[in-house]
Amino acid sequence: MKFAVIVFPGSNCDHDCYYALKHALKQDVEFVWHKEASLSHYDAIILPGGFSYGDYLRTGAIARFSPVMRAVVEFANAGGIVVGICNGFQVLCEAGLLPGALMRNDSLKFVCKFVNLRVENSDTAFTTLCGPGEILNIPVAHAEGLYYADSVTLESVKRNNQVLFRYTDESGEPNSESNPNGSLDNIAGVMNERGNVMGMMPHPDRCFEEVLTSTDGAKIFGSMVEWLSERT
């Protein structure tokens, strides 16, 4: 598989995504500068974490106007696999490729720590290696990760099984103590209706080998590889 990791000015998890895909997953992967106009020769696109354009305006609000985003939208509309992690999730929401928005954490502070995620839908391109209801241990690191959607959107997201991950405690119970940012319904990651675009606030790119406390992130990347291999 050939992955593209988009580099916006201010992306700072681009190297982590690249390293995880290249060395832990043994995949072909390239950095793509935000001024590129075409993504046609890739199998999947990753929008990494960071602070695109410094995030001095609303997070992701400027990055979504980067030249490459036109190509990302085209790629997604053609059914291609697109994943946004953290800042990438924010950019995908701003670009309208995913429902809802990410707002300031209810603590008003940046939060970096390992959290427990319950896999809500294991029948997707991003979770096929996970068991239903499996608890993943993956870190978050963000100041604007409160997932919000209006009630109509939220209902349809839930109804269509677009919620992929929820913040829970160790036993898999979603409650306010296990919610690091005040997200509605403890939502940590969602996909679009078609199931080819996914965004999540936690960082699978930070836990993909034994030495990094958890290897659960490799299950997300691995799921994509598996799903893509079955279809090519």
Place this chain on the structure above:
Amino acid sequence: MNAMQEPTVDLELAKEHGLDETEYQKMLDILGRMPTFTELGVFSVMWSEHCSYKNSIALLKTLPRKGKHLLVEAGEENAGLIDIGDGLAVAFKIESHNHPSAVEPYQGAATGVGGILRDIFSMGARPIAALNSLRFGSLSDPRVRYLFEGVVKGIADYGNCFGVPTVAGEIYFDESYQGNPLVNAMAVGIVKHDQIATATAKETGAAVMLVGSSTGRDGIHGATFASEEISEASEEKRSQVQVGDPFAEKLLLEASLEMIKADLLIGIQDMGAAGITCSTTEMSAKGESGMDIDLERVPMREKGMTPYEVLLSESQERMLVVVKHGRENAVASICDKWDLNCATIGRISDHNKVTIKWHGEVVADIPADTLVLGGGAPVYHREAVRPDYLNAARAFDATTLPEPRDHAEVLRNLLASPNIASKEWVIQQYDHMVRSNTISLPGSDAAVVRIKGTNRALAMKTDCNSRYVYLNPRVGGMIAVAESARNVVCSGGKPVGITNCLNFGNPYKPEIYWQFREAVGGIGTACLALGTPVTGGNVSFYNENPDGAIYPTPVIGMLGVVDDLSHVTTAWFKSPGDLVVLLGHNKGEIGGSEYLKLIHGQVAGDCPTLELDFEGRLQACCLQAIRHGIVASAHDISDGGLAVALAECCFLGPRQLGINASVATDLRADFVLFGEDQSRIILSLKPADLETLQAIAATHNIPVAELGVVTEDSQLMVNDWLNVRTDELKDLHHGAIRAVMDSGAGRSAE
């Protein structure tokens, strides 16, 4: 503007600029004429304490600064550089930003981080970790909470956006820092040997280019501001505090590394203190060349700036680069890619002077060498007098101290004291995992960051117990080195070198200079004994408020190399049934302890004793045992003593464990439980490995005492002195700072 309109220079004006009469005369002698107003500004910043180290350099030169792995000598480049093999080197340095943070905590701390990161990447190294060392007044004071909250947010916002993990640090609260907090920022970077950059200027005719942010009026005379005591008038100097833009810094990082990798540069230096003045003169002096600068070519962010202002501005996120002949366009196109300003502001000359023109008119023309440290900058030895307070402190008689009835209650109080309590409230605001290298998460003895592409890692720690240094500057300085090395060893690393940040009061006061001299002496002795040369650092004097000086605080930033990832060791117990042993002796030394301060309200006695030969053998023994693969956990005993260390071993890990410990001693219970005797490490290991450990310890002549066995029942027991649940202790330790800060009190002060 016309230079003729500038104020006329005289002694009075020079004094306002912080120069004394001798320095004023020296300046006149160098120039052989009256200086221009702009030149006075240049001399005043370059000869300020902050840039010239005039009152410290003579003593700093006594520190051991050589070692077979040192690639540059201390002070030679923007940061120290240590060879770690595999064709890689580590650049690391610590620097203070105390004065700016005292008046503007958020920007002061943020730009402190920005400055130290530039020092690292201007050497061609990519920053892989940031650390810090912070000191504040009492947390019960609303103004202190405001400073604490602002400093932490400043560090977090800058480092998080830039994309460097902030992996370790230390935070202390003590009344002596009331009004004069300390904010010391450290950064560590990795560079391939063939991509090491240097801060030099040579090759006549080569272009001098300014890269990065435009220049504004922010931070003018910041270096001079940092060279005087903080007073009520300091608040008015907020305009001397710079404003940080971490996004611009991130772009500057990528652009700088691209230029260095493409071999476009002769030299590169960041612009921190004294801005264009410092970078042009230091680079010229180092390269034994000169520069002709057309100052009006500097991209400016506001209209009507004078040459004086442009030269002295400390606007952040700028680099000065000297470009190889014919590669100017390549530099420009990299800057264009990263949306950065880039302007050719001058050329290298062969006249050894920095000549500054403003629209064709010379406004400054000064021999570069006369301005810089190691050149013409003044060097002073000051008068030193042993302070009187030491007599009173040493008169302390520990035997008169009432023994507490409830040791468990003492332990609870210690664990909830802000100095010992978990710093989780802070750590969670720092992105400590970006770059996916952080192996030991914050909370263990030292941070461990792996080096991708190798099976090795770096262990790092900042450390200083300033109460010890106050009570005994020489031994306190030694302990700061020994303890930071011990932390690195407990994490599986071999200490290889230090950077230091020496925070003291006003050196013109003989008692302060005595503290400084003694502490530097202690650091030097310990570094020599432990084989950790000083690679560089920073001195911050004038840390005083109207009530007096801070505790002398020589912060040590220790770097260690972990040879194999399997050696990485954490502080907490792993499995029930593991044997727990103590390496070292219990001596019951209570002087200067957190216990004495918190429970008995006294800062008295002498600091704990330290025998460097024993310390070296202890560390060698611990590291050998770790490398042998028999150590499940290793934890240094420090603040709060044996009881706090055992409690931490029980509750810091993912599992709540316990221990029933027996300590054979005829000393007082409170002294054994809470004394902060040096050179002690708690290890846990499989019972079957005890013999191996004893054999290793025997070769180093280090005593091993069995304390007990790790239990599953989350109960901490020591002799018949202590019996307390560790989950209860964990909650106290975990929640103490959060409870104070989440009350909203932090935002009430301003």
